[in-house]
Amino acid sequence: MTRKADPRHRLSAESSEAARKHLCGRFGIPKWSTPDEYPLRRSDLRRLSVSFTRMTTIHPRFDWFFLLNAKLFGFRNLKAGRILDRLDRAIPVVLPFMRKFAYYQVIVLDR
Numbered sequence: 001m002t003r004k005a006d007p008r009h010r011l012s013a014e015s016s017e018a019a020r021k022h023l024c025g026r027f028g029i030p031k032w033s034t035p036d037e038y039p040l041r042r043s044d045l046r047r048l049s050v051s052f053t054r055m056t057t058i059h060p061r062f063d064w065f066f067l068l069n070a071k072l073f074g075f076r077n078l079k080a081g082r083i084l085d086r087l088d089r090a091i092p093v094v095l096p097f098m099r100k101f102a103y104y105q106v107i108v109l110d111r
Contacts (some may be wrong), residue, residue, distance in 0.1 A: 042108075045107070048109070052109040052111055053110055057107055059100060059102060060097060060106060062088055062102045063102065064088065064101075065088045065104060066084065086101065
């Protein structure tokens with residue numbers, strides 16, 4: 001049995017990768033990562049899960065807008081910071097499926 005990937009998820013992953021590649025380090029947006037550093041991809045997680053009986057992914061917090069505030073405003077705009085903080089807290093409640101796109105993830109592996 002094969003499962004077809006949802007094209008919306010692929011687009012989201014490709015969009016964030018393109019943004020990381022073409023925006024960070026330009027237009028006054030700082031680049032904090034090294035050239036060989038990248039977020040875990042689904043293919044990385046699949047390869048990792050092969051050696052274990054169970055893999056669980058936990059997304060402890062949603063902080064897209066916190067990072068956006070850091071990169072674009074450098075935390076200097078308090079009003080924008082408050083709005084972005086509220087968005088970070090509201091999105092996982094209103095749109096729980098978005099949690100899986102959080103920046104941080106904890107991978108729990110059981111043998």
